[in-house]
Amino acid sequence: HLSYTLSTITELRLSYSRRTSRPRARDLNPFAEYRDPKNLSFGNPLLLPEYLHSFELGCQYQRGRLFVLPTIFYRTASNSISSIKQLVNRSTLLTTKENVPSNRSAGLEVIVSWSSGGFITGHLSTTGLYEELDAASLGTGQLKSTISWSGTMTSNLNFTKNTRLEIHSRFNSLRLTPQGEYRPSSSLGLGFRQEPWDGKVSLLATASDIL
DSSP states (O other), X not given: OEEEEOSSSEEEEEEEEEEEEOOXXXXXXXXXXXXXXXXXXXXXXXXXXXXXXXXXXXXXXXXXXXXXXXXXXEEEEEEEXXXXXXXXXXXXXXXXXXXXXXXXXXXXXXXXXXXXXXXEEEEEEEEEEEEEEEOGGGTSOSOEEEEEEEEEEEEEEEEETTEEEEEEEEEEOOEEETTEEXXXXXXXXXXXXXXXXXXXXXXXXXXXXXX
């Protein structure tokens, strides 16, 4: 990890990382597990560790209560551990684990945090990327690619010292899988927190997927 200070409020960051993710015991277990009569799953004792190489270049800007960090990245993974589903018959679905030979992505990630000084605080994280997935060895066809983006935003409204409303939203565009794709999804949630008796008691009410 390298950093270079451009000014009192701006810093340039460059990093490289290599991560190893080994299969969990459940992923390696070859014995069938029945979730219900129509869904069964088992692990794959031949799974290999997953290796991820990540290159990132970002520029951090922080002034007062505003924080901004845009980052350009390139990531390449080999032997990615992924779930594979198969139909045993018309009514039974089998799920197991397999290694995906390669998965490459490049894009831009932006993180923004802000505060008004007490009443409102917020955090935004969004990522846009181009992704290539090679799962041909699993019998799923040729190399697949797509452009996708995702984002989350959280805002806190602090009405008083002990009364707060939290708004959380999330969106994911179409994403690739070895056997197809995940369709776009979104959610919006609210949380209300009240802490009477100087914070000695905390009451929390939440609502998920309100739209």
